[in-house]
Amino acid sequence: MCTVCGCGEGEVNIEGEAHAHPHTYTLVHERQQGSLVHAHPHPGETPHGHDRENLHFGAGAAGAMAPGMSQSRMVQVEQDVLAKNDEYAAGNRLHFAEHGIFALNLVSSPGSGKTSLLTRTIERLKGRIRVAVVEGDQQTSLDADRIRATGAPAIQVNTGKGCHLDAHMVGRALEKLSLQDGSLLLIENVGNLVCPAAFDLGEAHKVVILSVTEGEDKPLKYPGMFAEADMMLLNKMDLLPYLNFNVPLCIEYARRVNPYIKVILTSAVSDEGMGEWQEWIEAGLKQAAGQKVNEVDALKRRIAELEAALAAKGG
Amino acid sequence: MHEMSLAASVLELVENSAKVNGFSRVKTVWLEIGALAGVEAEAMRFCFEAVVKGTLAEGARLEIVATKGQGKCLDCGGSVFIEARYDPCSLCGGYRVEPAGGMAMRVKELEVE
Numbered sequence: 001m002c003t004v005c006g007c008g009e010g011e012v013n014i015e016g017e018a019h020a021h022p023h024t025y026t027l028v029h030e031r032q033q034g035s036l037v038h039a040h041p042h043p044g045e046t047p048h049g050h051d052r053e054n055l056h057f058g059a060g061a062a063g064a065m066a067p068g069m070s071q072s073r074m075v076q077v078e079q080d081v082l083a084k085n086d087e088y089a090a091g092n093r094l095h096f097a098e099h100g101i102f103a104l105n106l107v108s109s110p111g112s113g114k115t116s117l118l119t120r121t122i123e124r125l126k127g128r129i130r131v132a133v134v135e136g137d138q139q140t141s142l143d144a145d146r147i148r149a150t151g152a153p154a155i156q157v158n159t160g161k162g163c164h165l166d167a168h169m170v171g172r173a174l175e176k177l178s179l180q181d182g183s184l185l186l187i188e189n190v191g192n193l194v195c196p197a198a199f200d201l202g203e204a205h206k207v208v209i210l211s212v213t214e215g216e217d218k219p220l221k222y223p224g225m226f227a228e229a230d231m232m233l234l235n236k237m238d239l240l241p242y243l244n245f246n247v248p249l250c251i252e253y254a255r256r257v258n259p260y261i262k263v264i265l266t267s268a269v270s271d272e273g274m275g276e277w278q279e280w281i282e283a284g285l286k287q288a289a290g291q292k293v294n295e296v297d298a299l300k301r302r303i304a305e306l307e308a309a310l311a312a313k314g315g
Numbered sequence: 316m317h318e319m320s321l322a323a324s325v326l327e328l329v330e331n332s333a334k335v336n337g338f339s340r341v342k343t344v345w346l347e348i349g350a351l352a353g354v355e356a357e358a359m360r361f362c363f364e365a366v367v368k369g370t371l372a373e374g375a376r377l378e379i380v381a382t383k384g385q386g387k388c389l390d391c392g393g394s395v396f397i398e399a400r401y402d403p404c405s406l407c408g409g410y411r412v413e414p415a416g417g418m419a420m421r422v423k424e425l426e427v428e
Contacts, residue, residue, distance in 0.1 A: 075336050077422040081324045081346075164317055195317030198353050223400040224353040227414065256410035257401050259389055 015156045087306045088167035092202025097295040102288040103185040105203035110191030112211040120268040122150045130183040136165040136190045164195040193222040211236040216250035223257040238270040322362035341372040343426035349417030350384035385416030
């Protein structure tokens with residue numbers, strides 16, 4: 001099993017490329033070569049049996065052994081379990097800030113209409129704003145194919161048995177996308193209202209998409225995700241007349257979990273709310289361009305802090 | 316399901332600590348899980364057991380230290396304990412409670428030899 005994503009061995013790959021090599025090298029080996037900003041091919045990489053086109057996030061059991069003492073003793077660790085992911089996320093965030101990229105992490109249950117909403121969004125922005133997409137799914141490149149049909153560059157990350165994207169996967173996908181400055185990056189997470197909440201990808205905002213064909217009580221049933229999101233798109237509004245869905249109650253539930261969450265009612269079919277959604281994106285892009293200068297120094301300091309904290313604990 | 320990758324991250328922290336502190340076997344891991352961390356203790360146990368097979372932590376005992384969720388009420392300004400993110404403020408009944416603690420999961424301490 002991959003020790004990074006928890007997927008079965010050989011399950012994770014980007015854009016359907018063969019995952020041909022055995023998981024024989026250790027996690028430490030992988031991590032030492034991983035670039036925080038993911039902007040370069042891994043220099044000085046020890047050959048380990050796969051061509052450099054293959055991206056994968058697994059590693060065999062590290063089985064690190066050190067000559068130890070036979071006597072039982074206590075060791076203080078005091079370290080956050082998500083520290084490594086947060087370090088990669090900070091690297092992604094720095095990359096976005098340096099290049100004025102506005103990145104959104106789109107999360108929802110399967111079937112909420114995320115991909116249709118994305119293709120419609122891309123069509124509306126076409127010719128004015130550069131958009132690129134990272135598509136996360138357990139299997140197939142069907143969604144990336146749909147995005148590419150709009151003319152936007154897209155890269156599929158297959159997580160295998162994994163249930164979420166993590167910051168390292170996104171960083172590796174960024175290497176392949178070579179985004180231009182001032183781009184909009186839409187990261188479509190694995191359809192899952194639970195696990196992706198825990199993993200920061202370096203995005204500016206998480207956007208949760210809930211469709212009116214689901215229950216209005218989803219924000220209470222899956223509070224973690226709604227608590228993490230800054231924006232909720234209540235989607236498939238064109239179907240509302242045929243359904244028994246209480247829109248104000250749904251919004252009230254979402255605000256119980258997250259008093260600050262913004263809400264837009266959308267439909268990729270009727271175009272309802274798409275103008276407001278587009279304006280929100282454009283405001284974010286403008287802000288990202290402005291922050292480009294201001295944020296870079298602050299983020300560099302943050303990364304230095306995280307690295308120091310990890311180094312102190314033996315990361 | 317994401318408990319599996321979290322368990323793998325716990326193992327990674329343990330292995331890094333082994334390099335720094337020079338030990339070859341882990342007997343007990345104390346793991347703090349906040350009530351608002353989105354982590355299920357029982358799922359964590361199951362995944363931890365699976366992930367540590369064949370490593371220096373095989374067979375290690377997992378001691379889970381549960382910490383309470385804390386919130387700050389935006390309506391009355393009170394600091395309260397909450398069990399879930401949708402809990403109302405126990406002082407004023409309002410729902411605008413912002414999580415203020417118990418959101419993290421940390422490896423606290425190890426018993427090693």
